[in-house]
Structure formats: structure tokens, C-alpha cells
Amino acid sequence: MATIRDVAKLAGVSVATVSRVLNGSSKVSQQSREAVLKAQHELDFHLNASARTLARKDSEIIGVTVSDLSDPYFGCMVKACENAARRLSCSLIVCQGFHEEQREIVAIDTLLTHHCRGLIVHALTIPDDRMADYLRRVPSMVLINREVPGFEDRCVNIDNEKGEYLAVCQLIAAGHRHIAYIGSRHSILDAKERLTGYRRAMQEHGLSCPPQLMVADEPSLEGGIRAARELLARGVYFSAVAVYNDTMAAGSMSVFNSRGLQIPADISMVGFDDLLLARCLNPQLSTITNPVEEMGEAAVQLSNSLYLKQPAPYTLPNFDVRFVPRATIAAPAAQPWTDKLSPRPQKAAGESRAAAAFRRAQQELSGR
Amino acid sequence: MATIRDVAKLAGVSVATVSRVLNGSSKVSQQSREAVLKAQHELDFHLNASARTLARKDSEIIGVTVSDLSDPYFGCMVKACENAARRLSCSLIVCQGFHEEQREIVAIDTLLTHHCRGLIVHALTIPDDRMADYLRRVPSMVLINREVPGFEDRCVNIDNEKGEYLAVCQLIAAGHRHIAYIGSRHSILDAKERLTGYRRAMQEHGLSCPPQLMVADEPSLEGGIRAARELLARGVYFSAVAVYNDTMAAGSMSVFNSRGLQIPADISMVGFDDLLLARCLNPQLSTITNPVEEMGEAAVQLSNSLYLKQPAPYTLPNFDVRFVPRATIAAPAAQPWTDKLSPRPQKAAGESRAAAAFRRAQQELSGR
DNA sequence: CATATAATTGTAAACGTTTACATACCAGTA
DNA sequence: TACTGGTATGTAAACGTTTACAATTATATG
Numbered sequence: 001m002a003t004i005r006d007v008a009k010l011a012g013v014s015v016a017t018v019s020r021v022l023n024g025s026s027k028v029s030q031q032s033r034e035a036v037l038k039a040q041h042e043l044d045f046h047l048n049a050s051a052r053t054l055a056r057k058d059s060e061i062i063g064v065t066v067s068d069l070s071d072p073y074f075g076c077m078v079k080a081c082e083n084a085a086r087r088l089s090c091s092l093i094v095c096q097g098f099h100e101e102q103r104e105i106v107a108i109d110t111l112l113t114h115h116c117r118g119l120i121v122h123a124l125t126i127p128d129d130r131m132a133d134y135l136r137r138v139p140s141m142v143l144i145n146r147e148v149p150g151f152e153d154r155c156v157n158i159d160n161e162k163g164e165y166l167a168v169c170q171l172i173a174a175g176h177r178h179i180a181y182i183g184s185r186h187s188i189l190d191a192k193e194r195l196t197g198y199r200r201a202m203q204e205h206g207l208s209c210p211p212q213l214m215v216a217d218e219p220s221l222e223g224g225i226r227a228a229r230e231l232l233a234r235g236v237y238f239s240a241v242a243v244y245n246d247t248m249a250a251g252s253m254s255v256f257n258s259r260g261l262q263i264p265a266d267i268s269m270v271g272f273d274d275l276l277l278a279r280c281l282n283p284q285l286s287t288i289t290n291p292v293e294e295m296g297e298a299a300v301q302l303s304n305s306l307y308l309k310q311p312a313p314y315t316l317p318n319f320d321v322r323f324v325p326r327a328t329i330a331a332p333a334a335q336p337w338t339d340k341l342s343p344r345p346q347k348a349a350g351e352s353r354a355a356a357a358f359r360r361a362q363q364e365l366s367g368r
Numbered sequence: 369m370a371t372i373r374d375v376a377k378l379a380g381v382s383v384a385t386v387s388r389v390l391n392g393s394s395k396v397s398q399q400s401r402e403a404v405l406k407a408q409h410e411l412d413f414h415l416n417a418s419a420r421t422l423a424r425k426d427s428e429i430i431g432v433t434v435s436d437l438s439d440p441y442f443g444c445m446v447k448a449c450e451n452a453a454r455r456l457s458c459s460l461i462v463c464q465g466f467h468e469e470q471r472e473i474v475a476i477d478t479l480l481t482h483h484c485r486g487l488i489v490h491a492l493t494i495p496d497d498r499m500a501d502y503l504r505r506v507p508s509m510v511l512i513n514r515e516v517p518g519f520e521d522r523c524v525n526i527d528n529e530k531g532e533y534l535a536v537c538q539l540i541a542a543g544h545r546h547i548a549y550i551g552s553r554h555s556i557l558d559a560k561e562r563l564t565g566y567r568r569a570m571q572e573h574g575l576s577c578p579p580q581l582m583v584a585d586e587p588s589l590e591g592g593i594r595a596a597r598e599l600l601a602r603g604v605y606f607s608a609v610a611v612y613n614d615t616m617a618a619g620s621m622s623v624f625n626s627r628g629l630q631i632p633a634d635i636s637m638v639g640f641d642d643l644l645l646a647r648c649l650n651p652q653l654s655t656i657t658n659p660v661e662e663m664g665e666a667a668v669q670l671s672n673s674l675y676l677k678q679p680a681p682y683t684l685p686n687f688d689v690r691f692v693p694r695a696t697i698a699a700p701a702a703q704p705w706t707d708k709l710s711p712r713p714q715k716a717a718g719e720s721r722a723a724a725a726f727r728r729a730q731q732e733l734s735g736r
Numbered sequence: 737c738a739t740a741t742a743a744t745t746g747t748a749a750a751c752g753t754t755t756a757c758a759t760a761c762c763a764g765t766a
Numbered sequence: 767t768a769c770t771g772g773t774a775t776g777t778a779a780a781c782g783t784t785t786a787c788a789a790t791t792a793t794a795t796g
Contacts, residue, residue, distance in 0.1 A: 001483070003752055014776045019754060029774060044505050046480045050421035051752035054781045059418065061461075068447065070661075075443035079436065082464050091461050091478055093429075096450055110459055112414045115369070137412050221644060250648035257650050276589060280618035282625050282650040293438075371782055382746045387784060397744060419782035422751045 002043040011039035022047055049091075053115070062300060063093045063111030064120040065104065072275055073245075073292060074122070077144070080296030081120055088304055090117060099186070101125040108134060118303030120144055120296070124188040140307040142299050146189050154306070156299045156316060160190050163288040163321035164197030167270040168242050170286070170323055172205050175331045176240040176268060181209070182227040182252055184219040184244045191216075191244065194272065198242055212236040219244055224251025232259065233365035237358070239332035240268035246275045246287055253281060253328075260357040264330035274324050283327035291319045370411040379407035390415055417459075421483070430668060431461045431479030432488040433472065440643055441613075441660060442490070445512070448664030449488055456672055458485060467554070469493040476502060486671030488512055488664070492556040508675040510667050514557050522674070524667045524684060528558050531656040531689035532565030535638040536610050538654070538691055540573050543699045544608040544636060549577070550595045550620055552587040552612045559584075559612065562640065566610055580604040587612055592619025600627065600726070601733035607700035608636035614643045614655055621649060621696075628725040632698035642692050651695035659687045 004022075008015045013032050020028050021036040028036075039045075053059045062085040066074040082092045093114055095107035104123040111119050119141040123131070128148050135141055135151045143155045171179050181198045184191040195214075202209045215230050217223035224247065231238070232255070243249035249271035253263055261267055263283055271278055271287035278285040298316055305314035333354055351359070372390075376383045381400050388396050389404040396404075407413075421427045430453040434442040450460045461482055463475035472491040479487050487509040491499070496516050503509055503519045511523045539547050549566045552559040563582075570577045583598050585591035592615065599606070600623070611617035617639035621631055629635055631651055639646055639655035646653040666684055673682035701722055719727070 004754095005752080015753080016755075016776060017774085020775090023754085027774060032774080046477070046483075048422075048752050049482045050418040050427065051781090052754075053418035054416075054422060054783085055752080055754040057781070069437075069450065070440065070444045070447040072438065072440045072443060075440060076438045078462070079438040079464065082437065082462060086463075086474075091463070091482065093459050094446070094450060094462050095454075095459070096447065106454075109414070114417045114459065115414075221647065247644075254648065254650065254652070276615075277645060277648055279589065280622065280645055281648060282622065284622070372784095373782080383783080384746060384785075385744085388745090391784085395744065400745080416782050419751090420784075422753085423782080423784040425751070 002045045004045075004047070006043055007036065007039045007045050010043065011035040059115045059117055060090045061093055061114055061116045062088070062090045062118045062120065062303065063095070063114060063116035064122075065095045065097050065107040065111065066122045067097050067099050067124070069094065069096060071247075072277070073247075073273060073290075076292045077122075077296040080293035081300050084297045084300035085118075088117075088300070097123055097125070099125055112138065116140075117307050118142070118300060120299045120303060122146070124186065139309075140303050142303040142306070144295060144299050153316075154302070156295050156302065157189070158290060158295065158319045158321055160193035160321075161197040161200070163272060163290070164194040164242065165201045166197075166321065166323045167272065167288050168198050168201035169205075170325075170329060171240040171242060171268055171270060172201065172207070174240075174268060174329050177207055177332075178213070178238045178240070179207070179209075180213040180215070180231055180236075180238040180241045182224065182231065182241055182243045182248055183214065183216040184248075185216040185223075186219060191219075194244055210236075213238055217248070219248055221247055221251040224248030224253075225255055226251075228252035228255035229365050232358070232361040235362035235366060238267070240270075240329075242270050244272060246271035246273045246278045246285060249285055249287070250277055250281055253285070259361040261354065261361065264328050266333065266354040266357065268330055268332070269328040278324070278326070281328075286326040286328045287324050289320065289322045289324055291321075294319060370413045372413075372415070374411055375404065375407045375413050378411065379403040427483045427485055428458045429461055429482055429484045430456070430458045430486045430488065430671070431463070431482060431484035432490075433463045433465050433475040433479065434490045435465050435467050435492070437462065437464060439615075440645070441615075441641060441658075444660045445490075445664040448661040449668050452665045452668035453486075456485075456668070465491050465493075467493055480506065484508075485675050486510070486668060488667045488671060490514070492554065507677075508671050510671040510674070512663060512667050521684075522670070524663050524670065525557070526658060526663065526687045526689055528561035528689075529565040529568070531640060531658070532562040532610065533569045534565075534689065534691045535640065535656050536566050536569035537573075538693075538697060539608040539610060539636055539638060540569065540575070542608075542636060542697050545575055545700075546581070546606045546608070547575070547577075548581040548583070548599055548604075548606040548609045550592065550599065550609055550611045550616055551582065551584040552616075553584040553591075554587060559587075562612055578604075581606055585616070587616055589615055589619040592616030592621075593623055594619075596620035596623035597733050600729040603730035603734060605726075606635070608638075608697075610638050612640060614639040614641045614646045614653060617653055617655070618645055618649055621653070627729040629722065629729065632696050634701065634722040634725065636698055636700070637696040646692070646694070649696075654694040654696045655692050657688065657690045657692055659689075662687060 004015050004018050008018045017032050018036050021033050064078060064081050066078060069075060078094055085092045095110050097104035097107045104126050119138060121141060122144045124146060131148045135154060147155045147157055183195050199209055212234050213236060215227045217227040243252055249269055256263055256267055263269055271285045273290040274287045278287045302314045372383050372386050376386045385400050386404050389401050432446060432449050434446060437443060446462055453460045463478050465472035465475045472494050489509060490512045492514060499516045503522060515523045515525055551563050567577055580602050581604060583595045585595040611620055617637055624631055624635055631637055639653045641658040642655045646655045669682045
């Protein structure tokens with residue numbers, strides 16, 4: 001592998017001159033510049049990033065950890081991070097934590113070893129105190145989708161509570177009173193905040209949120225499927241469901257569909273995140289925007305600002321959470337098969353199609 | 369920032385000993401080891417990856433370029449790459465090319481500057497000869513989803529033609545004879561191969577593929593929407609559509625749905641890639657597997673094997689493309705509104721619902 | 737106790753850049 | 767001509783590791 005010395009020799013100049021040319025310094029004669037570029041091309045030379053890092057004491061690397069890149073949510077986030085990094089002429093290192101404490105720690109340690117200029121960390125299983133430790137020791141570390149007490153200004157977050165509140169208000173505005181909630185079983189901030197948003201919306205409208213209407217599972221397609229089954233199996237009436245995120249909503253919707261329950265005629269739904277997926281579902285899913293690209297971008301900006309110890313550090317924007325009206329919310333059917341919590345509906349003469357579908361689903365799924 | 373010297377001093381040993389401890393060398397007394405680890409912890413010391421790279425002449429970095437991380441297809445790919453890299457105790461640098469030649473070149477140059485141990489390149493706009501240049505100069509570079517003549521053994525690919533052939537054969541087996549094709553307008557290998565697969569399947573079954581039944585657009589949700597509209601606007605009869613990928617299929621399906629055309633009763637569909645999305649659609653999309661995670665994994669293996677100049681280099685596995693039966697294929701309706709290519713159907717007395725839907729869609733979309 | 741051998745430790749030279757500083761050169765001016 | 771000031775260039779010391787080799791210490795053996 002050619003080094004800067006080889007280039008210098010071939011171009012007939014000193015290494016300093018080569019370095020100056022390759023870094024775009026102005027103090028170089030046209031003649032030297034051309035000789036150097038020619039030699040570089042001839043030797044197919046590329047500066048060695050490690051050597052440069054060592055000499056400059058700046059890695060020009062932004063590190064980011066996410067839980068799983070195959071989740072489009074993180075794909076969007078990392079996309080935005082890479083773009084922002086490039087604008088700072090940095091490269092991006094990505095590690096995955098997969099929601100396991102050990103792997104999250106390995107991921108962060110990897111980034112530390114690379115002496116990243118900025119660190120964007122999405123790690124939800126590492127406990128607060130350990131996270132606080134990291135934050136204290138690594139000034140340019142920024143957290144995403146999490147809030148560690150005492151470090152609020154280094155956490156990039158949306159107002160999840162407000163988002164879910166908006167979502168549930170829309171259901172209520174459409175006339176629903178029996179609104180179920182399918183949540184995430186991860187004990188993370190998002191999950192708690194969104195649940196709180198649901199509760200607040202219900203309470204503010206004088207509605208109760210009985211535990212039979214709340215269910216939690218993995219925040220994945222499969223989790224959504226299981227959660228919807230569980231909900232039906234309980235045999236409790238609901239005319240609408242607010243779901244933790246779009247992916248779970250997709251899973252739930254497929255269960256309802258396959259059970260003959262029509263969306264939104266029989267059940268209204270609202271998701272969260274506004275993934276591409278939401279527009280692909282049939283009917284298209286009403287949901288809440290989650291400006292994940294802006295968050296990734298902001299996280300990089302903030303981290304860079306911390307790294308540079310700017311006197312006026314970057315201030316996080318107010319991320320917008322908005323309701324996106326699409327096709328999964330309608331007024332509840334005029335005649336629900338019951339308007340009380342009733343765990344075991346009986347077949348009634350002249351029951352409606354929807355009531356029959358509910359009843360059949362409940363009977364099959366409750367395992368008898 | 370603490371260095372290995374600080375640790376050595378604090379632990380009362382030489383830097384060599386510290387290095388040995390931190391690299392897990394066996395030739396260290398228990399006593400020294402403990403002293404070093406204690407000092408490391410006290411100083412919160414992390415080895416400097418750049419310095420190590422320089423000394424070892426091995427960056428322990430795998431570089432990968434993709435076009436766009438927000439595309440779940442690449443998300444899955446990069447996920448697998450990161451996992452494979454980690455198993456080789458390497459970190460992963462990701463760059464995005466966004467289907468623009470300049471950005472693809474910048475991406476590759478970035479990786480070269482980092483003197484990556486392995487390079488996985490997804491770059492479709494850089495011309496073959498330039499790509500060949502890179503491959504010649506960088507022995508551990510591996511291409512993905514592309515084939516450059518003379519470097520077939522360094523290209524990781526699936527049999528796209530076979531996949532699309534299988535897909536179309538399924539439609540034919542279900543009884544379809546008027547099968548449209550919605551393709552990608554990118555002039556890349558995948559697109560060509562899949563189109564060839566479609567053609568071959570049609571020809572082998574004595575069916576023609578008239579140009580009116582073929583349309584191409586961006587391989588995105590929006591592209592799928594536009595393509596489906598274009599197809600309907602042409603007013604040519606088809607009872608099934610084979611689509612370049614699942615994302616376009618999702619877009620197309622939403623158009624058909626919103627026009628009152630039922631899937632699969634009126635139109636059968638088959639996608640390609642078997643993304644999570646395919647299972648979220650309603651009805652669930654029949655498609656072709658694309659083992660993208662295995663490919664990412666294999667690409668890293670191959671690249672590493674080339675880097676190590678292994679006498680028996682890693683041999684690429686045969687990637688499996690399979691048809692995944694789901695819910696979007698049914699027999700064609702018994703009585704199509706016409707069985708000829710007929711650009712302007714007239715309203716007929718007693719036309720079927722499907723025929724009416726087709727006619728209306730055509731009239732509205734053809735712009736009159 | 738002397739010696740041989742093994743285990744542990746230390747010294748110092750790379751690795752490929754950047755950049756402060758020194759030097760050389762040149763044009764313009766007195 | 768001598769001097770000034772600026773521009774272009776070169777020299778060499780960092781940067782933080784690894785690792786070959788040398789040196790030291792401990793252990794076993796006769």
C-alpha cells in the first residue's frame with residue numbers, strides 16, 4: 001500500500017507538500033499541486049484515515065447504535081444520521097444492540113474505542129445509572145428515544161404522550177367510547193409515555209380504561225398479532241384500538257381482517273410512527289407522525305455541537321407530532337352487541353354480522 | 369484523554385504489559401493483569417482504534433455502501449453485514465449512494481480512505497469499466513446485486529430471472545393468460561433479469577407479452593402507484609400483474625383497491641423480495657423470497673476471505689429463491705370483459721362489477 | 737549452590753499522517 | 767546592492783498503539 005512518502009518521492013516534493021495538496025491547503029504552487037495529483041493517481045493513493053486521526057486527534061467518525069437495522073424505523077434514523085455526518089465530512093459507524101444489555105454495552109464500547117467525534121446512542125436496556133455514567137464521561141454522547149434524569153438536554157425525544165393523546169382524541173371525536181390499547185411490553189420511555197397519553201385522553205373525556213382493554217406485547221408484527229388475538233380472546237367489547245406503533249397495528253389489522261371484522265366499520269384503528277407501511281395497509285392506517293429523520297439529524301447536530309464545546313450549543317427543535325388522518329377511523333356502529341364489559345357474549349337471535357364475528361373470534365381464541 | 373502510557377504508569381508496569389493485558393495475551397502474571405485492569409477502570413481508558421490500526425496494519429473495519437438505508441431491503445442487508453462483521457470482531461462503516469454516480473464514488477472513496485479490511489459495495493450507477501477498475505485495485509471489494517464481467521466470483525447475487533420466472537409460472541398455473549408486468553425503470557441487472565424471467569415464463573407457455581402490458585417506474589411505493597395508474601389508463605385487459613418488488617406491489621395494490629378492483633378476485637398479484645411488508649398487506653402478498661440477509665452475510669464472508677488471501681477462498685452458497693404462496697393469487701374471473709387487447713372498452717349493458725370498475729378506472733386515468 | 741530453562745517484563749522502533757517551525761526563494765523597494 | 771515581506775517548501779516531532787527482541791526474574795534440576 002502506497003504511503004504519502006511514496007507519493008512525495010514520485011512527485012519530487014516533500015511529504016508536507018503532499019499533505020497540503022491533499023488537504024486543499026492554499027499554500028502550494030500550481031506546479032507542485034499538479035505533480036502531486038499525478039503521482040497520487042499513478043500510485044492509486046488514498047490517505048490513511050487512521051494515521052490522520054492520530055495526527056489530528058479527530059477521528060471524523062460519528063458512531064450510532066440502534067437496536068435493529070432491519071426495523072425501518074431505525075433505517076430511517078440511520079439514513080438521516082449518515083446524511084448529517086457526511087455534511088460534517090464524517091463517516092458513520094453503526095452498531096446494533098438488539099435490546100440486550102450486553103450487546104448494547106459492546107456497541108457503546110466499540111464506539112468509544114473508535115474515539116468517535118460524536119455518539120448517538122439508542123440503548124434501552126442499560127439502566128439509568130450506568131447510562132448516566134456514560135453521559136458524564138463522554139461529553140459528546142447523545143441519547144435518542146430515551147430520557148435519563150439530569151441529562152435532559154442530551155436526549156433527543158418526541159412528545160410521545162402528546163402523540164398518543166392526539167391519536168386517542170381522534171377516536172373519541174369519532175364517537176368511540178370503548179377504546180382498547182395495544183402497547184409495547186418493553187419497559188422503555190416511549191411505551192410508558194404513550195400509555196400515559198392514552199390514559200389521559202380517556203380520563204379527560206370521562207372514559208375509563210379498564211385493564212381488560214389493555215394488552216402489551218413485543219413491538220413487532222408478531223407482537224401485534226398476538227396482542228390482537230389476546231384482546232379478542234378476552235371477549236370484551238371495544239369499537240376502536242389505539243396501537244403502540246404502525247408495525248403492531250399492521251399485525252393487529254391482519255388478525256381483525258382474517259376474523260371477518262371490518263376496519264373501520266367494525267373496529268377503528270390508529271397507529272404511531274407513520275412508517276411507509278402505514279400507507280401500504282388496506283385500508284390505509286391513520287397514525288401519528290414520528291419525525292425520526294429530523295431526530296437523527298438533530299442528534300448528530302447536537303452531538304457535534306457538544307464535541308466542539310460551542311459556547312452557544314445547538315438547541316433541539318420542537319419535534320412535531322401530528323395526527324395523520326387516513327382510512328382506519330370511522331364512527332362506531334350504531335348498535336354494539338353490548339355496551340357493557342361482558343366477558344362471555346352469548347349468541348343472540350338476530351345478532352349483527354359484526355357481533356357474530358366478534359363472538360366467533362372470542363370463542364375460538366379463548367381456547368374453548 | 370488517557371493513553372496506554374497513563375495506564376502503564378498508574379499500574380506500575382510497562383506499556384507492553386498493558387497492551388498484552390488489553391489484548392488478552394497469556395504471558396502476563398495475574399498480579400500485573402489485575403493492576404492494569406484496575407488502572408484502566410480508574411482512568412476510564414479505551415484503546416485507540418486508530419493507533420492500533422496503524423500499528424497492526426489492519427483496520428478491523430468492514431465498509432458497506434448501499435443506496436438508501438431507509439429502504440427496508442437495505443436495512444436487512446446491512447443488519448446482516450453488521451452481525452457478520454461483529455463475528456469477525458470488526459466494526460461497520462456505512463455510506464449511502466442514493467443512486468447517484470457522484471455519491472456512489474464518494475462513498476467508495478470514503479471506504480478506501482478508511483483502509484477497510486473488507487468492502488461490500490452496492491453501486492448501480494457507476495459504469496462497468498470503472499467498477500472493474502476498482503475491483504482490480506481493491507482485492508477485498510465485493511459487489512452486491514450486480515455483476516461485472518470478469519469478476520463474477522466477486523459478485524453476490526441471486527437468480528433474479530429464476531425468481532420472476534417462478535412468480536409468473538404461478539400466475540399461469542392459476543389460469544391467467546393476460547399477465548401484466550410492472551418493472552423497475554433503473555437500468556440495473558436485477559431489473560433486466562426479472563424482466564427476462566417474466567418473458568421466458570410467458571413464452572414457454574405460448575403467451576405473448578405485448579408492450580401495452582409492460583410498464584416501468586421507480587422501484588418505490590410511489591413508482592408502484594404511478595405504474596398501476598398507467599397500466600389502467602391504457603385500458604388493456606389483464607387479469608394478473610407480476611411486480612418488480614413488494615414495495616411497488618404495495619403501491620399498485622393500493623391503486624387497484626381504491627378503484628374498486630378486488631385482489632385477487634379481479635386481479636391477481638405477485639411481488640418480489642418477501643419483505644415484512646408483504647405480510648402486512650391485505651390480502652397478504654404472494655411473492656418470491658430474496659435471501660438478502662444471507663447475501664449480506666455471504667458478502668462479508670467472501671470479502672474477508674479475499675482479504676486473508678485464503679488458499680481455498682470462501683465459495684458463495686446457492687441462494688434460494690422460492691415462491692411464497694399467500695393470498696393474492698386466484699383463478700381469473702370466468703368472463704373477462706374482453707379477451708382481446710382493446711384500448712377503449714365501451715360500457716356494455718349488463719357489464720360485470722369488475723368490468724365496470726376497469727372501465728371507470730381507465731376512463732378517469734386516461735385523462736378524459 | 738550453580739546452572740538451565742521458562743515465565744514475565746521492558747525498551748524502542750515501527751505504523752502514516754499533520755503541522756509548527758525553519759528555511760529558501762523571489763519580487764519589490766530604498 | 768541590501769533589505770523587506772511574502773510565498774512556497776522542507777524537516778522533524780508528535781499522535782497512541784503493537785510487537786520483536788532483549789533483559790530480568792522465578793523455578794526446576796543436578
